[in-house]
Amino acid sequence: MRNDTRFLRAGVLAAGLALVFTLAGCQTVPVAPAPWVAWNVRRPALQNLDRFGLNGRVAVAVGKQGFNAGLRWTQSTAVTHLALTGPLGAGGVEVTADGADLSVVTSSGKRLGNADARAVLADKLGFEPPLTSLRYWVLGVPDPGAPAAVQLDPQQRLTELAQDGWRIDYSAYMPVGAEWLPRLLTLRRQDVRVRMVVDGWQL
Secondary structure, eight states, X not given: OHHHHHXXXXXXXXXXXXXXXXXXXXXXXXXXXXXXXXXXXXXXXHHTOOEEEEXXXXXXXXXXXXXXXXXXXXXXXXXXXXXXESOSTTOOEEEEEETTEEEEEOTTOOEEEHHHHHHHHHHHHSSOOOHHHHHHHTTTSOOTTSOOEEEEOTTSOEEEEEETTEEEEEEEEEEETTEEEEEEEEEEETTEEEEEEEEEEEO
């Protein structure tokens, strides 16, 4: 009887050790990443994202002239608010666009609307930014209101976008919640080049 008990205990111990090693082995098995979301699913989801913010930097080159500036972007439904800080001639500017309405507040606090705002913005930047489309481009999707040509990477993210005479190259992305949003993008049109680096997103 004593030998039988000894054999029973040994069997239980062996079974327990086997279970421990099995569980330990299961924990070391890598978990497969979730499947990438298809472009025809990601695109409309991001195009419908109407509230977001970002902080970053821009480097603008127009011909042989250029400047660097800090960028703070806030999107609330159709209203785009940009704050550019840095060496922009007389200083930074704040830009608010709501459809066809545009207003600019200069570093001196002077507020300008529509035609005057466009003139001042074009003078400070060297070109008039395509704000209506840019609010989509920064998210890594085309403006749904105009034809576009796109190239995607294997993860169903834009690598290149051509729309309204602009070419946008996407060099890097960053994880933001369950999404991947642009980290580095470059916009080009004729002699204008705008390089944007996003340091942080707010969704």
